[in-house]
Amino acid sequence: MxxxxxxxxxxxxxxxxxxxxxxxxxxxxxxxxxxxxxxxxxxxxxxxxxxxxxxxxxxxxxxxxxxxxxxxxxVPAAPARRRGPSATFPELARATARAWQPLESEALGDWTLRASGGFTRRANSALPLGDPGMPTAEALIRVRDWYAARSLPAYVQTATGAEGAQELLCAELDRHGWRREVSAEVRVAALAPIGDLDADVSAVLLSRTADDAWLRRYQRFEEASPAVRSVLASGPSVWFASVAGTGGVPAAIGRCVVDGRWAGFMAVEVDPDQRRRGLATSVMTALARRALDEGASAAWLQVETENDGARALYDGMGFAAHHHYHHYRWAEA
Known part of the structure; x- marks a missing residue:
């Protein structure tokens, strides 16, 4: 209190x-x-x-x-976390952005406008990491026009809960008619303990590309368009993991982007009929070991706040919340 x-x-x-x-x-x-x-x-x-x-x-x-x-x-800024790697908000925001690189981008001052045919909000939203070089209200009009020219909804990605985050921008977005649609946590952890987990990784196959079978398990899109494949393959060093399943669809998959000291974990999904068998842990462990081999030492991931099963899994792996991120959408009249 x-x-x-x-x-x-x-x-x-x-x-x-x-x-x-x-x-x-x-x-x-x-x-x-x-x-x-x-x-x-x-x-x-x-x-x-x-x-x-x-x-x-x-x-x-x-x-x-x-x-x-x-x-x-x-009151002072929130006290530093007592576990996990230290990271500033700008450092982690840029690392997470590099894991979802868009097909097209344009600078608006220190903001980046990103578009990828609508596949993932992260690759189809404005990322404001500084001064847009003009009043915010004017910048938001530019954002709206840029996405309208591409027949895409206008989104702005923001963050709260860390020193240097964007609570003031969130409030301004709300005042200008933008509405928050999706929120999630960005979590961080030391990488070595994940690689040291006692998990069976013998059935986990690692690849540099997401093949058709991997994409059938992912199912976060209507069609595996070139945009989908391009965004998923983007990043400094990308790895895809899969565990063989039935009917040509993997029982479990995962994606990891190694970027300097960071290893980002994404798209960890398990066949609902194969859950509680440790497959997600096996996928994460196999990817962590590969990232350690490439020199990474810290891990990050993004998890929606209502995904209790995933949150419990990541709690057990030592992940701690760093900040929350949000996508605001222009609420057209």
Missing amino acids: EFTGGGRLEVRITSADVGKRVSVRCVTGESAAGGKYTDAVGVLTSWDSGVLLITRKDGESVRIAESSLVAGKV
């Missing part, structure tokens, strides 16, 4: 603290005497017309009436 019962409650924040991480306590109900207290910690992303907007690390925003505040203060 940021506030204790014995401490003096004071509101020590103002609208000048927008953009800082704060902790606030407010009272709910009609009066302080009859109401209950609730706390919120996050980045103060706006303070307008008597209403505060606080964005939590998972990207959720809380609106608080100024009149309900009973305490508030600026």
